């Protein structure tokens with residue numbers, strides 16, 4: 001597919017999404033998310049050859065929320081390797097992102113690193129070697145480096161609001177601490193977790209930051225993770241990236257993807273493209289309604305699903 005074709009495809013998708021009537025429901029648990037207009041829609045695609053294509057509100061930073069769980073996991077794997085898997089599983093949860101139910105029967109071991117409980121354990125892993133400020137700085141430096149953009153920042157208003165309303169996350173962390181699966185003080189661990197959720201990035205920045213997962217762990221000549229690790233992170237995104245909506249995402253779109261309640265989705269077509277979409281209205285599982293629809297249109301038009309026969 002030519003570059004002109006791809007630009008035409010995403011422009012057409014952005015146009016369709018602009019006029020869509022059903023847009024989902026914007027997250028309203030904190031004011032800085034509740035105030036984001038539901039009319040927003042952005043898409044950015046970075047191809048394996050480095051070309052970048054954008055349409056709609058692709059330059060506007062939004063709260064990436066749970067998409068940060070991908071970058072946090074990557075750092076934790078870099079810090080302690082497969083030791084991570086002693087404390088967090090690799091199975092889809094089939095439950096909501098903030099569910100506590102499985103933790104009791106599964107002795108405080110979260111199902112996967114992409115639900116809240118799992119990401120909180122990942123933050124605790126990072127704090128095994130770092131102070132909270134260092135861990136937050138490390139994540140920020142990491143995404144800036146991946147995207148090649150030093151303007152990426154954490155929205156302190158969001159971090160503070162998460163802290164003020166994060167009763168469930170406190171419950172999850174305390175519960176896991178009771179099982180011995182959180183080692184550090186809960187306030188410190190969650191301080192890091194809330195700051196990770198508060199990372200603000202545009203579709204363009206996010207698609208650029210996802211390049212290493214498109215390219216077998218590399219960005220150009222720079223190796224970020226091994227090929228095996230990149231493959232495994234993609235596998236987890238495919239099976240667990242959309243909470244209890246992950247099966248449907250694989251069915252409809254067929255790409256590794258990770259969503260956040262800010263309405264963003266990072267999706268990866270390995271070897272082909274890194275894609276970010278953003279539309280703040282969510283479906284009942286907390287995933288961007290139009291973001292998923294846009295990705296569905298994109299894979300239909302490009303044949304990028306990983307289940308498409310190759311060659």
Ligand SMILES: NC(=O)CC[C@H](N)C(=O)O
Pocket residue numbers: 064065066067097098116162169197259260261262286
């Ligand atoms: N699904 C999400 O994006 C969840 C992030 C949200 N800040 C929370 O911890 O509840």
